[in-house]
Amino acid sequence: MNRRILFLSVLLLLCSLLAPLPEAEAGPDPKALAEEIARELGKKFRPDQLTVTTDGSTAYVEARGAWIDKIRIDSLRLEATLKPERTPVSGDASALAGLIASSVGELTLLEKDVNGYFAKNEESGFTGLHFDFTPSGFQAKGIYTATFLFTFRIRLAAQGVLALRPEGIILDQVAMFVEGLKQPDSFTARVVSSVNPLLEFRDIPFPVTFKRLTMTEAEVTLTGGPKRLDQGATAVWKRPQP
Numbered sequence: 001m002n003r004r005i006l007f008l009s010v011l012l013l014l015c016s017l018l019a020p021l022p023e024a025e026a027g028p029d030p031k032a033l034a035e036e037i038a039r040e041l042g043k044k045f046r047p048d049q050l051t052v053t054t055d056g057s058t059a060y061v062e063a064r065g066a067w068i069d070k071i072r073i074d075s076l077r078l079e080a081t082l083k084p085e086r087t088p089v090s091g092d093a094s095a096l097a098g099l100i101a102s103s104v105g106e107l108t109l110l111e112k113d114v115n116g117y118f119a120k121n122e123e124s125g126f127t128g129l130h131f132d133f134t135p136s137g138f139q140a141k142g143i144y145t146a147t148f149l150f151t152f153r154i155r156l157a158a159q160g161v162l163a164l165r166p167e168g169i170i171l172d173q174v175a176m177f178v179e180g181l182k183q184p185d186s187f188t189a190r191v192v193s194s195v196n197p198l199l200e201f202r203d204i205p206f207p208v209t210f211k212r213l214t215m216t217e218a219e220v221t222l223t224g225g226p227k228r229l230d231q232g233a234t235a236v237w238k239r240p241q242p
Contacts, residue, residue: 029233030054030055030056030232030233031233031235033054033056033059033082033233034052034053034054034059034232034233034234034235035052035235036099037052037054037059037061037080037099037100037235038050038051038052038235038236038237039237040095040096040099041061041063041096041237042237042239044096044205045063045066045067045068045073045076046066046067046239047063047064047065047066047067047076047237047239048064048065048238048239049063049064049065049236049237049238049239050062050063050064050066050076050236050237051063051234051235051236051237052234052235052236052237053228053229053232053233053234054082054229054232054233055229055231055232055233056082056232057081057082057084058079058080058081058082058229058232059078059079059080059082059100059229060077060078060079060080060226060227060228060229060232061076061077061078061079061080062075062076062077063075063076063077064076065239068107068199068200068201068203068204069168069199069200069201069202069203070117070121071109071113071114071117071199072110072113072116072117073107073108073109073113074108074109074110074113074219075106075107075108076105076106076107076108077105077106077107077226078103078104078105078106078208078226079103079104079105079226079227079228079229080100080101080102080103080206081100081101081102081103082099082100082101083098083099083100083101096205096206097205097206099206100206100207101206101207102206102207102209103206103207103208103209103226104208104209104210104224104225104226105208105209105210105222105223105224105226106210106221106222106223106224106225106226107210107221107222108219108220108221109169109199109219109220109221109222110218110219111131111132111133111217111218111219111220112218114131114198115129115130115131118130118131118142124194124195125144125145125146125191125194126142126143126144126145126194126195127142127143127144127145127153128142128143129141129142129195130142133215133216133217133218133219133220134215134217135214135215135216135217136161136215137159137160137161137162137173137215138159138160138161138162138171138215139157139158139159140157140158140159141155141156141157141158142155142156143155143156144156144191146191154178155178155179156176156177156178156183156191157176157177157178158171158174158175158176158177158188159174159175160172160173160174160175161173162198162213162215162220163213164210164212164213164222165197166201167197167200167201167202168197168198168199168200168201168202169197169198169199169213169220169222170196170197170198171192171195171196171198174188174192175188176188176191176192208224209224210222210223210224211223211224211225
């Protein structure tokens with residue numbers, strides 16, 4: 001074989017071996033993804049402030065003063081698994097459903113925020129409904145407007161526990177009293193149904209897992225044990241000033 005031809009053949013072989021491999025399709029920029037998640041969570045839950053950290057496949061979220069089901073949430077943490085193929089952001093609740101496949105969460109709801117909600121909302125039929133939390137449950141009192149053959153107002157007192165259910169936090173094992181007399185179960189069930197669920201998860205547009213509920217004299221906490229993300233890009237969202 002001609003030496004020149006041999007040399008060119010060897011040179012072409014070396015070039016083919018040393019040529020860079022085709023680059024894999026680049027994934028989403030983690031910083032842009034963190035900003036996108038923070039923006040969508042901010043629009044949905046309207047917190048005072050939230051922080052999002054993501055490595056592209058997982059996101060960790062911390063928020064203060066968020067709103068779920070018209071009730072202020074003192075603190076919210078999420079460990080979210082992101083969808084590998086994310087749908088375009090649409091600017092509404094479906095945007096988050098297109099970003100987040102599943103999550104485990106932790107939230108803290110203060111007694112004062114529950115009472116603040118019922119002080120401004122009488123949709124449940126109660127006026128001045130007030131809760132006192134304890135580590136073992138709750139006590140509550142308020143004026144209930146009932147309609148049977150006619151409309152009347154009853155000053156009620158109640159005690160029970162808060163329970164975690166798939167649909168949200170509910171009042172459970174409730175005993176209801178009028179002037180110290182325990183009321184029939186049928187009446188209690190009717191009144192309780194006007195309040196339950198106390199906090200509804202339907203307002204969260206992606207799956208969140210909570211495993212247990214604990215209470216103190218001032219708050220109730222739900223947790224699924226979310227873990228912090230040690231590395232990744234971070235974005236901060238703050239509620240716009242009016």
